[in-house]
Amino acid sequence: MKQLITVENLHKSYGAHAALKGVSLAVEHSQLTALIGPSGCGKSTLLRCLNGLEQFDEGRICIGTITLEMHEGKLPADHSTKLRNLREQAGMVFQSFNLFPHLTVLENATLAPVVVKKQSKPAAEKIARELLKKVGLGERMDYYPSQLSGGQQQRAAIARALAMEPQVMLYDEPTSALDPTLVGEVLGIMRQLDDEGMTQVVVTHEMRFAREVADQVIVLSAGEIVEAGDPEVIFTAPSDERTREFLKGFLQ
Numbered sequence: 001m002k003q004l005i006t007v008e009n010l011h012k013s014y015g016a017h018a019a020l021k022g023v024s025l026a027v028e029h030s031q032l033t034a035l036i037g038p039s040g041c042g043k044s045t046l047l048r049c050l051n052g053l054e055q056f057d058e059g060r061i062c063i064g065t066i067t068l069e070m071h072e073g074k075l076p077a078d079h080s081t082k083l084r085n086l087r088e089q090a091g092m093v094f095q096s097f098n099l100f101p102h103l104t105v106l107e108n109a110t111l112a113p114v115v116v117k118k119q120s121k122p123a124a125e126k127i128a129r130e131l132l133k134k135v136g137l138g139e140r141m142d143y144y145p146s147q148l149s150g151g152q153q154q155r156a157a158i159a160r161a162l163a164m165e166p167q168v169m170l171y172d173e174p175t176s177a178l179d180p181t182l183v184g185e186v187l188g189i190m191r192q193l194d195d196e197g198m199t200q201v202v203v204t205h206e207m208r209f210a211r212e213v214a215d216q217v218i219v220l221s222a223g224e225i226v227e228a229g230d231p232e233v234i235f236t237a238p239s240d241e242r243t244r245e246f247l248k249g250f251l252q
Helices: 043-050 079-089 105-115 121-134 150-162 180-195 207-212 231-236 241-246
Strands: 003-014 017-028 032-036 058-063 066-070 090-093 168-172 199-203 216-221 224-229
Touching: 003 043, 003 199, 017 043, 017 199, 017 216, 017 224, 032 043, 032 207, 043 058, 043 168, 043 199, 058 079, 066 079, 079 090, 090 150, 105 121, 105 150, 121 150, 150 168, 150 180, 180 199, 207 231, 216 231, 216 241, 224 231, 224 241
Parallel strands: 032 199, 032 216, 090 168, 168 199
Antiparallel strands: 003 017, 003 058, 058 066, 216 224
């Protein structure tokens, strides 16, 4: 199967702290990849690099036909154009929802396609309505974020990202801010998208979800990938001591 995402030798530092140390990985079309590891290991930094929210120091990222690269700290002349194109291809869902509080759910999902992709408002609204129905918010399109539960807000955020018709969906701990009773609502949407063939990369602490739903699990520790592969293998017979330590209590 063709690779949709490739990352080669990615480095990112914050002052003297190296957050990513030569990370390389590949994600195939329609794969759901889970990034796991202890807090501060570089998972979220890696994800934010994938859609250009963080500028990496060295390496290369390819999503579809779009390539971002940095060599010796120098940006290519067309970096801004490529960055804009990449962000259109990589939908991002944050742990804090980031919905516009003064806009309804429908308006939140319609805004970017109209402003960024220059879609007509009727066309954008048609797509947004279909997506909001898909995530179970068909009866709440005219609600404001404050009128929704956390799980409903996160599902609205997923619909908003999908409205841009991205090739890839990226999630940064999408359930960490939710009441435990609402986590299943969001994970259920991600399962559905996986069944439909959407390529997804998720930073998560939901180990059961990573094991049961992901096609690939990548384990990070201190800015490096220490193990990657089939979830069942990683959760039953990890080869690296750092993985065994992190998954202590989850291993069978």
